[in-house]
Amino acid sequence: MEIALLGGTGDIGEGLALRWAYDTDHEIVIGSREADRAAGKAEEYEVELDSRGVDVDIAGESNADAAAGADVIVLAVPAYHLADTIEAVVDDLADDAILVTPAVGMKRDEAGFHYNRPGVGSVTELAAEAAPEGVPVVGAFHNLPAGRLANLDADLGIDTAIVGDDGDAVETVTTLAEDIDGLRAVDAGPLANAAEIEAITPLLINVAKNNEGMHDLGVRFQ
Amino acid sequence: MEIALLGGTGDIGEGLALRWAYDTDHEIVIGSREADRAAGKAEEYEVELDSRGVDVDIAGESNADAAAGADVIVLAVPAYHLADTIEAVVDDLADDAILVTPAVGMKRDEAGFHYNRPGVGSVTELAAEAAPEGVPVVGAFHNLPAGRLANLDADLGIDTAIVGDDGDAVETVTTLAEDIDGLRAVDAGPLANAAEIEAITPLLINVAKNNEGMHDLGVRFQ
Numbered sequence: 001m002e003i004a005l006l007g008g009t010g011d012i013g014e015g016l017a018l019r020w021a022y023d024t025d026h027e028i029v030i031g032s033r034e035a036d037r038a039a040g041k042a043e044e045y046e047v048e049l050d051s052r053g054v055d056v057d058i059a060g061e062s063n064a065d066a067a068a069g070a071d072v073i074v075l076a077v078p079a080y081h082l083a084d085t086i087e088a089v090v091d092d093l094a095d096d097a098i099l100v101t102p103a104v105g106m107k108r109d110e111a112g113f114h115y116n117r118p119g120v121g122s123v124t125e126l127a128a129e130a131a132p133e134g135v136p137v138v139g140a141f142h143n144l145p146a147g148r149l150a151n152l153d154a155d156l157g158i159d160t161a162i163v164g165d166d167g168d169a170v171e172t173v174t175t176l177a178e179d180i181d182g183l184r185a186v187d188a189g190p191l192a193n194a195a196e197i198e199a200i201t202p203l204l205i206n207v208a209k210n211n212e213g214m215h216d217l218g219v220r221f222q
Numbered sequence: 223m224e225i226a227l228l229g230g231t232g233d234i235g236e237g238l239a240l241r242w243a244y245d246t247d248h249e250i251v252i253g254s255r256e257a258d259r260a261a262g263k264a265e266e267y268e269v270e271l272d273s274r275g276v277d278v279d280i281a282g283e284s285n286a287d288a289a290a291g292a293d294v295i296v297l298a299v300p301a302y303h304l305a306d307t308i309e310a311v312v313d314d315l316a317d318d319a320i321l322v323t324p325a326v327g328m329k330r331d332e333a334g335f336h337y338n339r340p341g342v343g344s345v346t347e348l349a350a351e352a353a354p355e356g357v358p359v360v361g362a363f364h365n366l367p368a369g370r371l372a373n374l375d376a377d378l379g380i381d382t383a384i385v386g387d388d389g390d391a392v393e394t395v396t397t398l399a400e401d402i403d404g405l406r407a408v409d410a411g412p413l414a415n416a417a418e419i420e421a422i423t424p425l426l427i428n429v430a431k432n433n434e435g436m437h438d439l440g441v442r443f444q
Contacts, residue, residue, distance in 0.1 A: 112411045112412070114417070186432075188428045188429050189333055189428045191333075192333035196336065196424050196425035200421075202418050204443060206410045207408050207409070207410050210410060214408065217444065219443060220441070220442040221436065221439045
């Protein structure tokens with residue numbers, strides 16, 4: 001399977017790229033608004049993987065080129081770039097392409113971080129609104145600890161809650177998620193259930209900030 | 223320490239009463255709007271505990287009588303009864319009494335359960351607004367699986383995130399939470415951070431509903 005990670009130079013994108021390249025045989029393509037930056041990061045990831053005995057080619061391209069032909073496109077960009085990133089790639093999508101959104105909107109005040117819920121209900125639903133008709137959108141990977149994800153020596157032992165309205169697309173993303181060692185995918189139902197997942201991310205930051213010895217947290221439903 | 227469980231005849235109240243009575247030497251008082259009902263439930267709990275070799279007296283009283291003199295008062299009532307429950311007990315509170323709120327507001331549609339966030343920010347902050355000046359309110363026990371909590375054979379292995387603006391009160395409630403075997407308390411900061419904790423409860427229900435073999439879920443930050 002070909003997976004494009006748009007915004008794949010950022011923290012969650014980096015972690016997903018490294019984990020999939022390390023744990024699976026999926027083809028990984030890094031996308032960025034600047035193709036050069038994507039290519040540079042892709043090379044960094046190759047070097048990191050090579051140091052662990054994994055010889056793999058990772059392409060780095062513009063977001064549009066990375067998305068073109070990919071089976072699954074992960075929109076690892078900030079929430080406020082979600083709509084324009086989708087717009088930039090939409091003309092070149094393969095038939096049956098699946099868009100995946102891990103983005104969360106947050107705001108911060110003196111108490112801590114808070115979920116910044118968009119009017120449409122969630123950032124995941126914002127992506128679904130921006131996507132063309134017939135292109136399934138799946139919400140996943142919202143609550144992953146970026147640092148641990150990108151550190152291949154770190155155990156995960158955490159969950160990702162997945163939402164989507166297209167059963168086949170949810171199944172594909174669920175399989176991709178569980179291809180990552182130590183990550184368990186749980187089905188949280190339709191896209192309309194995304195807000196409560198997204199809200200966990202600011203809570204994880206607040207908990208890390210207020211408890212000694214806890215940092216870079218994920219979540220487990222048990 | 224004397225702990226009053228108002229609404230202690232309901233599911234979370236029952237679980238907390240049984241766990242504290244089983245795992246600790248704290249004095250447990252069950253409160254209900256009807257004293258008879260509270261007394262009946264308290265007797266049930268005594269029988270359950272006695273069957274496990276724990277001989278303990280649990281009182282059952284009206285909410286106001288149960289709250290009077292208690293060190294910690296857990297408002298284990300539905301969100302829409304929070305304000306009137308506080309109003310009913312406030313005149314009889316001991317100096318230094320601490321109010322604890324585990325209530326969450328939810329609504330349901332065809333997609334699943336959703337967090338019903340009150341205008342004031344969270345149900346926890348709703349309790350804080352209803353409490354008299356100088357009486358500390360702590361948010362805790364929002365995401366506990368009621369069935370497992372009340373089943374003393376069941377292992378917990380889960381967390382409760384605690385919020386509060388009064389450091390001493392938070393510390394007291396944290397200790398009480400960790401007195402329960404298998405429950406870990408994590409500090410999520412001030413009361414203003416409560417919404418993201420409360421929102422987990424509907425998500426846990428959605429995950430349980432959509433995944434075979436998962437039910438009565440709690441959460442772990444790790």
